[in-house]
Amino acid sequence: METPDANVRIGAKLKHARLLMGLSLAELGQRVGVTEGFLSKLENGRSQASIGTLHKLVQALDTNMSALFAEAPEGEAAVTVVRAGERPRLEAGHVRAGNNVVLERLVPHRPDQLLQINIHVIPAKGGSPDFISHGGQEFGYVLAGAFTLVVDGYERQIGEGDAFYFDSSLPHGYRNDSEVEARVLWVNTPPTF
Amino acid sequence: METPDANVRIGAKLKHARLLMGLSLAELGQRVGVTEGFLSKLENGRSQASIGTLHKLVQALDTNMSALFAEAPEGEAAVTVVRAGERPRLEAGHVRAGNNVVLERLVPHRPDQLLQINIHVIPAKGGSPDFISHGGQEFGYVLAGAFTLVVDGYERQIGEGDAFYFDSSLPHGYRNDSEVEARVLWVNTPPTF
DNA sequence: TCCTTTCAGGAAAGTATCTTGACTAAACGG
């Protein structure tokens, strides 16, 4: 009847995983076959899921049971850490994702978020599907490889270790003419597409 | 539909400032004396505010007019690129710089900047001088090495490729207990433009 | 066997936030 912290802890992890995937309760519920309301209860520790449902959940959320049940190392949810091997990879569902570009989400997507940060993995000969413009500013840092950034009609070659910065209202896009995959850490603010 | 771009730019800044204050459209509207709906339109560049309303807005949002109206540079200068070998290195003059920590500035410091991004080079056995707290949110990505992040009195080991983010209002600092230098890409959303 | 209890999960109403389209009233140009 009472809700021991165990439920709250695993609920919080479920929520975190879901936000990282950029899913709403309804979307996740549809994929897993449970209702929005039940998921809400789960995330807030007001209900428990069966093992079967939990299994489907961790699969849909790209996690595993042991991660879910791992004792919260210390209990402070104040800092969110996304470990190197544990980032959800999004191949679609983002304006920018297309033409084989894969995004690795580094911060969960939530309404009060000021920043939106992903690693854009641009395959050789790949690029953004088209040019977009919106509010805010953006920044990038090339972790590996090189690519061509196109902003407001001007092209620039950006290489490993280089950083760039521009206003999001200018039409922008990119492509990778090289023979190797490029990995770019990309920061947007504010997250309005 | 004269200058849609300007409206979008200002709108984005307004939204950013509002999120920084943690206000909803309704709350801000109540303080300033306009409706939720109108604010929504403003933030999305679908309407313009009068000077009077704008003035009340910047006051409520703790900004000023000139920051709102600051324009992004035009043409080729629109994109700022900082090449890998050409970053200014700051050994002092920054709140965070101390105890041998060196900052490599990735974006030039300008008044209209929404983001502040540096690579923190934390030497072995080095760390931030003390704990600070301010407005906004911050994010980091470990380029190399490992270090210990301390937020709200709670410690976490962060390794290469890991990412983290937290609310800047929590007291935070870091140190490097390891034997090798750590390089962390650090993103701050400054409380003012 | 019957009765009770428990609980995973559903249905749907409720709440909060943001968006949008239709409208109004005041300013402004001629």
Place this chain on the structure above:
DNA sequence: CCGTTTAGTCAAGATACTTTCCTGAAAGGA
């Protein structure tokens, strides 16, 4: 005056999440 803008309101709508109440199946007793 009169037509045109336009800053701003109003209310409906779209999402996303929460909560209350209900059900049906399993698991006990006794």
